């Protein structure tokens with residue numbers, strides 16, 4: 578069986594590295610460097626990519642890639658997107674402008690959204706601050722796109738698995754992959 582490639586993307590601190598670490602069955606490959614961006618309270622940041630692996634119930638291998646969040650590495654987005662079946666956009670809902678953040682990734686990965694290969698995972702919803710899930714659907718509708726939006730805490734592997742499952746179901750529905 579051909580392995581499936583899935584890409585995690587989103588702003589600095591959205592939780593891409595955490596999500597891949599939570600789900601991967603192998604020791605994830607990380608390219609962390611010391612974070613010098615004081616706008617996010619985080620010790621490390623990804624400078625090239627994350628990589629992990631996960632096996633579905635039917636034995637299909639899923640390759641999990643993650644993008645770096647910092648804007649200076651945005652040239653990596655299209656490189657890492659190559660050959661990806663779908664993309665999971667992670668959002669830090671407690672950030673200053675999470676809906677604007679979402680628009681950046683929705684536009685950058687519109688090719689995925691257009692073919693129903695995008696899932697949105699909204700994190701840091703626990704304190705009830707930040708936009709509602711409905712407002713993400715409104716942004717999608719404005720752009721003429723449809724994608725499932727979930728609240729997800731990527732520190733919990735079952736939440737990350739839910740995002741991956743939702744993406745795979747979408748891809749099956751689009752007949753990008755067979756069930």
Ligand SMILES: Nc1nc2c(ncn2[C@@H]2O[C@H](COP(=O)(O)OP(=O)(O)OP(=O)(O)O)[C@@H](O)[C@H]2O)c(=O)[nH]1
Pocket residue numbers: 587588589590591592593594595596619621622623624644645646647700701702703729730731732
């Ligand atoms: N409280 C809370 N913390 C969260 C939640 N989701 C993620 N985090 C934390 O947010 C941080 C995310 O850090 P990373 O996984 O390094 O984020 P990243 O997207 O890889 O960031 P860059 O590589 O810098 O772009 C971690 O410290 C997580 O524990 C959430 O839902 N609630």
Ligand SMILES: [Mg+2]
Pocket residue numbers: 593594595622623627643644645646
């Ligand atoms: Mg990272």
